[in-house]
Amino acid sequence: MGLHHEEEQHPELLHHFAEPEQQRNAASLGMWVFLGTEIMFFGGMFCAYLLYRHWYFGDFGAASKSIDATLGAANTAVLICSSLTVVLAVWAAQTARRALLLAMLCVTMLFGLAFLGIKGYEYYQKFEEHHVPGPSFSFENVPVPGHPGEYANPRHAQIYFSLYFLMTGIHALHMIVGLGIFSWLLLMAWGGRFTPAYHTPVEIGGLYWHFVDIIWIFLFPLLYLIDRHP
Amino acid sequence: MSATNVVPQQQFERETYLNKVYGMWSWLLTTDHKRIALLYLISITFFFFIGGFFALLIRLELLTPAGDLVQADTYNKLFTQHGMVMVFFFLIPSIPAVLGNFLVPMMIGAKDLAFPRINLLSWYLYIIGGVIMLHCMMTGGVDTGWTFYVPFSTNYTNTKFVEAGIAIFIAGFSSILTGLNFVVTIHRMRAPGMTWSRLPLFIWAHYATSIIQLLGTPVIAITIVLVACERALHLGIFDPRLGGDPLLFQHLFWFYSHPAVYIMILPSMGVVTEIIPCFSRKRIFGYSFVAFSSIAIAVFGFLVWAHHMFVAGMSVYAGLVFSFLSYAVAVPSAIKVFNWTATLYKGSIHYDAPMLYAFGFLGLFTIGGLTGLFLAALGINVHVTDTYFVVAHFHYIMVGGAVMGYLGGIHFWWPKISGKLYPEGWARLAALIVFLGFNLTFFPQFVLGYMGMPRRYWDYSHMPEFQVLNVLSTAGATVLGVGYLLPMIYLLWSMRYGKPASDNPWNAAGLEWKTSSPPPTDNFKEEPVVTWEAYNYEELDAPPQALEVPVG
Ligand code: HEM
Ligand SMILES: [Cu+2]
Numbered sequence: 001m002g003l004h005h006e007e008e009q010h011p012e013l014l015h016h017f018a019e020p021e022q023q024r025n026a027a028s029l030g031m032w033v034f035l036g037t038e039i040m041f042f043g044g045m046f047c048a049y050l051l052y053r054h055w056y057f058g059d060f061g062a063a064s065k066s067i068d069a070t071l072g073a074a075n076t077a078v079l080i081c082s083s084l085t086v087v088l089a090v091w092a093a094q095t096a097r098r099a100l101l102l103a104m105l106c107v108t109m110l111f112g113l114a115f116l117g118i119k120g121y122e123y124y125q126k127f128e129e130h131h132v133p134g135p136s137f138s139f140e141n142v143p144v145p146g147h148p149g150e151y152a153n154p155r156h157a158q159i160y161f162s163l164y165f166l167m168t169g170i171h172a173l174h175m176i177v178g179l180g181i182f183s184w185l186l187l188m189a190w191g192g193r194f195t196p197a198y199h200t201p202v203e204i205g206g207l208y209w210h211f212v213d214i215i216w217i218f219l220f221p222l223l224y225l226i227d228r229h230p
Numbered sequence: 231m232s233a234t235n236v237v238p239q240q241q242f243e244r245e246t247y248l249n250k251v252y253g254m255w256s257w258l259l260t261t262d263h264k265r266i267a268l269l270y271l272i273s274i275t276f277f278f279f280i281g282g283f284f285a286l287l288i289r290l291e292l293l294t295p296a297g298d299l300v301q302a303d304t305y306n307k308l309f310t311q312h313g314m315v316m317v318f319f320f321l322i323p324s325i326p327a328v329l330g331n332f333l334v335p336m337m338i339g340a341k342d343l344a345f346p347r348i349n350l351l352s353w354y355l356y357i358i359g360g361v362i363m364l365h366c367m368m369t370g371g372v373d374t375g376w377t378f379y380v381p382f383s384t385n386y387t388n389t390k391f392v393e394a395g396i397a398i399f400i401a402g403f404s405s406i407l408t409g410l411n412f413v414v415t416i417h418r419m420r421a422p423g424m425t426w427s428r429l430p431l432f433i434w435a436h437y438a439t440s441i442i443q444l445l446g447t448p449v450i451a452i453t454i455v456l457v458a459c460e461r462a463l464h465l466g467i468f469d470p471r472l473g474g475d476p477l478l479f480q481h482l483f484w485f486y487s488h489p490a491v492y493i494m495i496l497p498s499m500g501v502v503t504e505i506i507p508c509f510s511r512k513r514i515f516g517y518s519f520v521a522f523s524s525i526a527i528a529v530f531g532f533l534v535w536a537h538h539m540f541v542a543g544m545s546v547y548a549g550l551v552f553s554f555l556s557y558a559v560a561v562p563s564a565i566k567v568f569n570w571t572a573t574l575y576k577g578s579i580h581y582d583a584p585m586l587y588a589f590g591f592l593g594l595f596t597i598g599g600l601t602g603l604f605l606a607a608l609g610i611n612v613h614v615t616d617t618y619f620v621v622a623h624f625h626y627i628m629v630g631g632a633v634m635g636y637l638g639g640i641h642f643w644w645p646k647i648s649g650k651l652y653p654e655g656w657a658r659l660a661a662l663i664v665f666l667g668f669n670l671t672f673f674p675q676f677v678l679g680y681m682g683m684p685r686r687y688w689d690y691s692h693m694p695e696f697q698v699l700n701v702l703s704t705a706g707a708t709v710l711g712v713g714y715l716l717p718m719i720y721l722l723w724s725m726r727y728g729k730p731a732s733d734n735p736w737n738a739a740g741l742e743w744k745t746s747s748p749p750p751t752d753n754f755k756e757e758p759v760v761t762w763e764a765y766n767y768e769e770l771d772a773p774p775q776a777l778e779v780p781v782g
C-alpha cells in the first residue's frame with residue numbers, strides 16, 4: 001500500500017494506522033463515542049431531575065424563580081457565540097489561516113472564562129441567600145408561583161438546589177476541561193503544528209466544546225425557566 | 231488433535247513482542263496491546279485471589295450454624311468486599327481487558343488498537359482504582375454489600391463507603407476506555423477484506439460488550455457521585471425523610487448493574503463461539519444469528535433492570551412489564567445455546583482442555599439462565615428473593631459461565647500468548663476439578679435458597695437443618711479452589727518448561743493463528759488480506775487435492 005512513502009509525507013501519522021484518513025476517522029469516531037458516554041453520565045442527573053420536577057412541580061417553580069434568569073440568558077448567549085468562534089477556528093485550521101486560528105482559539109477561551117465568571121457570580125448570590133444545600137440552607141416563606149397563599153416546601157426546594165448545583169457544577173467542570181484542551185490547542189497552533197492536511201485535534205476539540213455548549217442549552221430552560229410567566 | 235504440534239527449537243531467537251525490549255519500564259510504559267493484555271492478566275489474577283480469599287472466609291464461617299469464626303460486622307465486610315472485588319476488579323475486566331486486548335486487533339488484522347496510549351491509561355486507571363480499593367479494605371473495609379443500597383450506604387454505615395465508591399468510579403473509567411477503544415478499532419481498523427460478516431464472533435461479542443460498557447458505566451459513575459454527595463451533605467436526593475426517593479437509587483444502580491452482568495457473560499460467549507467450531511471442526515451454525523443475538527442482548531439487556539426490584543415497592547404493573555421483558559431477553563441467549571449445540575451436531579469433536587471448559591460453560595450457563603427465568607417470574611421471585619437461590623443463580627452464570635469461558639480462552643490462546651504449550655493432561659484434570667467443585671459448591675445453594683436460607687447472614691443457628699448442605703458447599707469450594715490454583719501453577723510452569731508452540735497448534739481458523747507464536751510487535755509481517763469466511767474449518771480440513779485448481 002505504499003505505506004512508507006506516505007509516512008514520510010505525514011509526520012503526524014502514527015505507526016499503527018495505514019493512512020492519515022484512517023487516523024482522522026478513528027479520532028473523530030472516538031470523540032463521538034466518548035460524547036455518547038457523556039450523555040449517559042449527565043442522563044443520570046436528568047433522570048433524577050425529571051422525577052422530582054414531576055413530583056414537586058410547585059416547589060421547583062418557586063426555587064427556579066429565585067435564580068437570576070438574566071444571568072442565565074447572558075451565559076447562554078456567551079456559549080452560543082463561543083460555538084461560532086469554534087467553528088471559525090476549525091475553518092481557519094482547514095484553510096491554513098494561522099493568525100485567525102490563534103485569534104479564534106483565544107476568543108473562544110475568553111468566552112469560556114466569561115461563562116465561568118458569570119456562573120461564579122451566580123453561585124455567590126446563592127451562597128449569600130442561603131440557597132446552598134447543607135446545614136445553613138434556608139428557603140422559608142417563598143410563594144409557589146400561580147398558587148397564591150401556598151409556600152414552597154424547603155426540603156423539596158433543597159432537592160432542586162442540589163440538582164442545580166450538581167448539574168451546573170459538573171457542567172462547569174467540563175468547561176474547565178475544555179479550557180485545558182483549548183490551551184493545548186493554542187500551544188500546538190502557536191507551534192505551527194496544524195496544516196490543511198492535519199488538524200484533527202482542532203476538529204475533535206471543537207466537537208467537545210460544542211457538546212458542552214449543548215448540555216447548557218438543555219440546562220438553561222430546565223433549571224432557570226420552570227413555570228416562569230411575565 | 232492433542233497439542234503435540236511441536237516445532238524444532240529455532241537456532242536464532244525470533245523477535246517477538248515479548249523479547250523485543252526488556253526491562254520494567256518497557257512494560258510499564260508499553261503501548262503494545264499484547265503487553266497491556268499481560269499487565270491486565272497479572273493484575274486481575276491478583277484481585278481474583280483476593281476475592282477468592284474473602285470467599286474462603288465466607289464459606290468457612292458458614293460451615294457451622296453458629297456465628298463462631300467472625301462476627302456479623304466482619305461477615306458483612308467479607309461478602310461486600312468479595313462482591314466488589316470480584317465484580318469490578320476481576321470479572322468486568324477479565325475477558326475484554328485480557329483476551330480482548332490481546333486478540334481484537336489480531337483477529338481483525340490490525341497492528342494495534344486505535345488508541346494505544348488510551349489503552350495504557352485504562353490499565354493505570356484500573357490500578358489506581360485497585361490500589362484505593364486495597365487501601366480501603368486494609369484500613370477498615372466497607373459493609374454495604376456490592377449493591378450499596380441507600381439509605382444504608384448514605385445515612386447509616388460507618389465504614390469506608392466513599393473510598394470504595396471512588397475506587398469503583400475510577401475503575402469504571404478504565405472499563406469505558408477499553409470499550410471505546412474496541413468500538414473504534416472494530417469500525418476503523420479492519421484489514422482489507424475483513425467485512426462485518428467475516429468477523430469472528432468473538433469480535434461481535436466484544437462489540438456488543440463495548441456498547442454496554444459505554445452506555446452503562448457512566449450511569450453507575452454518576453450514581454456513585456450522587457450517593458457520595460448525599461452521604462456527605464444529606465441533600466435529600468435519595469432520602470425519603472427529606473423528600474427523596476430511595477427507589478430512584480435502585481433504578482439507577484440496576485440500570486448499570488443488570489447490563490453489567492452481560493459485560494461479564496458476552497465476552498465469555500464470544501470465547502466459547504471460537505472454541506466450539508475449532509474442536510468440532512465445523513463452521514459455526516447460524517453465523518448471523520449468533521452475531522445479532524449479541525447485539526440483541528446488549529440492547530434488550532438495558533430494558534430489564536427492574537427485575538431486581540420486584541419486592542422493593544415498585545407497582546405491580548411495572549413488575550409485570552419487567553417480568554415480561556426479562557423473559558424476552560432470555561431469547562437471544564437461548565438462540566446462542568441452540569446454535570452451539572447445532573454446531574456440535576455431527577462434528578468431529580476433540581476433547582482438549584479448552585473444549586472441556588466450553589462444555590462446562592454450556593451446561594452451567596444453561597442452568598444459570600433457566601433459573602434466571604424462575605427468578606423473573608413474579609410469584610417465584612417473591613418466594614426466593616434475597617435467598618441463596620439468587621446467589622446460586624448468579625454464580626452459575628458468573629462463575630460457571632463467565633469464569634469457565636475465561637479459563638477456556640486462556641488455555642485456547644495460551645500457545646499464542648506465551649509461545650509455549652501447556653501440559654494437556656493437567657489441564658484436562660483441572661477443567662474436570664473446576665466443573666465438579668463448582669457444582670458441589672453451588673448446587674446445594676439452590677436447594678438451600680428454595681428451603682428459605684437468606685443470603686448475607688453469618689449465623690443460621692435457628693435453622694440447624696441447613697448445615698448439611700452448607701458443609702457440602704464449603705467442601706465444594708475447597709475443590710474449586712484447587713481447580714483454580716492448578717492452571718495458575720502449570721501455566722507459569724509452561725512459560726519456562728513448556729514445549730514451544732507452533733503458529734497454529736489447534737489448526738484453527740482466524741487471523742490470529744496466521745502469525746507466529748508469540749506474535750511480533752506489529753502482529754503480522756505484512757498486512758493480511760482476507761478472502762475467506764470465518765470458521766472455514768471444512769476448507770481447512772479438506773484433503774489437499776480438493777483445493778488444487780485444475781490448470782489448463
Ligand atoms: C437468562 C437471562 C436472565 C434472567 C431472566 C435473569 C433474572 C434475574 C433476576 C430476576 C434476578 C433478581 C433476583 C432477586 O434478587 O430476587 C437476578 C439476579 C441476578 N442475576 Fe440474573 N438473570 C439472567 C441472566 C443473568 C446473567 C447473564 C448474569 C451474569 C453474568 C446474571 C447475574 C445476576 C446477578 C449478579 C444477580 C444478583 C444481583 C444481586 O442481588 O446481588 N443474571 N437475575
Ligand atoms: Cu438482572
